Amino acid sequence: MRFSARVSVVLLALGHLFNDFYCNFLPVLLPIIMPRLDLSLTLSGLLVMVMSIASNMMQPVFGFLMDRHRMSWLLIPVIPFGAICICTIGFLTTKAMLFLLIALTGLSVSAFHPLGSSLVAKVAPAGRQGQSMSLYVAGGNIGFAFAPVVIVAYTQALPLSALPWLILPSLCMMGLYAYSGLARFSTIQETSPSDRLPLRKMLRNPSVVRLNIAMGLRCWTHVAVSTFLPLLLVSAGYSAMISGTLLTLFLAGCACGGITGGMLGDRFGHKRIILGALILAVAPTAYFFTHAGTAPLSLLALFLSGAFLIASQPSSIVWAQRAMPGSAGMASGMMMGLSFGFGSLGAALTAAIADQIGLAPALLLTTLPLILSIFVAAATPYPENARTQKAETAA
The missing domain is CATH 1.20.1250.20 (MFS general substrate transporter like domains)
Structure with missing residues (x-):
């Protein structure tokens, strides 16, 4: 690693912050998108359900795969991938594309959570695993908490077509992760068969x-x-x-x-x-x-x-x-x-x-x-x- 264990944990917590920040855009954007794509309340509810299934229920599946295959390389593209999906929502013209992008945004969340926490468990200082996991969890909670406030202010000041500018922080995280060397860690757990x-x-x-x-x-x-x-x-x-x-x-x-x-x-x-x-x-x-x-x-x-x-x-x-x-x-x-x-x-x-x-x-x-x-x-x-x-x- 290019950084100390403590700094690496902070970087993973920061990535968790942005990951959960982007995944909480939908509740604020939904009232804007509904009239544009003529979404009924039923379809809106289905959209939220798709997001929930993709971002929550798929996490053990990704975790199972990461425990058995070296997938730490996903750390570099996963946050920008989710950011691009949700931030291009204003350019969609069909309901099918909307459901697809929301599902892909949710899958990026499902991929990051087990990957980030597995890496925290590996790089955490000795005897500080709980403290390191606390910082990682808190990062996600902070990003999730302030996303609605930021997006309400952003969409009131700028049109929905300006949303892609919010992809930039995710690209910065991609650069930090590529430089840090965290993506070179193996996600396969070091235990005997x-x-x-x-x-x-x-x-x-x-x-x-x-x-x-x-x-x-x-x-x-x-x-x-x-x-x-x-x-x-x-x-x-x-x-x-x-x-x-x-x-x-x-x-x-x-x-x-x-x-x-x-x-x-x-x-x-x-x-x-x-x-x-x-x-x-x-x-x-x-x-x-x-x-x-x-x-x-x-x-x-x-x-x-x-x-x-x-x-x-x-x-x-x-x-x-x-x-x-x-x-x-x-x-x-x-x-x-x-x-x-x-x-x-x-x-x-x-x-x-x-x-x-x-x-x-x-x-x-x-x-x-x-x-x-x-x-x-x-x-x-x-x-x-x-x-x-x-x-x-x-x-």
Whole structure:
């Protein structure tokens, strides 16, 4: 590498920032594109579903391939590829091309997440894997949080045809990655064949299965908040600007939680931090849904809800990677992609419930899967090899 381990982790976190920045353009661009291409609400919903499947559910597939084949070269073109797809959306003239470009944008997200986290696991300083993963996760949360604000301001000042100028940062990242030497790392995990679990055993591994269920239940609450928060506030009489600002506040809390969660996991144990974060997330989440608004306590509760909901994610990635020796890419694909895919399905169920009882009560009910996730995580066995590694590090 041309840079130190710490700088390399920062570069990967920066790439994650831009990767998630570009993937969150669609919600803001959708109201502009709908009249241009005569999209119905049904087609718009299908478009969002295509994006979710391509960007979340495909991550374990990419991770599985990266664990067995040298695919680190993808680090150089993957971010510009996604940026070009989403930033040329204003030039499309057919619905078919729109669906294709959105699917390709989602696939670029699915490719980057397991690749970036696998490389973080390889270049992280000794004993700082959780801290490094926290920085990597936080980068994505920051990019995702500020994308709507940037795109709203950009499209208000410039026409949609000027969107390709936003491709330039991705080209800078491509140059940095090409110069850094990170793309020369092998994504194939350095474990002996006897240590590597075959796919069938990985999918039956109780630690992996239960942890994925626990994180999927947590993501149900997280996805429901980030999806329906603006609608909840607008229906309560708040302006679109205030609603967007509160969503940014929630996502900023997610970024802070992402930074601190893995650091604390390195010090106190990843299972303890996951359980603690899930427990602490319940009260502020429930409080905000019963006091939604701009009162100081409500704003604090919303921020803390985001922070605690995401604080468990870095530790879950480290935990899954240790439970799946030789399959770091697939492990991170499960924790960063598949769990959010499950969360999206749960959010769809929340929407269906909201049609029957109202949005605010339906969102309050999403604290139930969050509570259930605590019990599932508590019953999940922590991998024995992780305890051995921790003891060796302490020695």
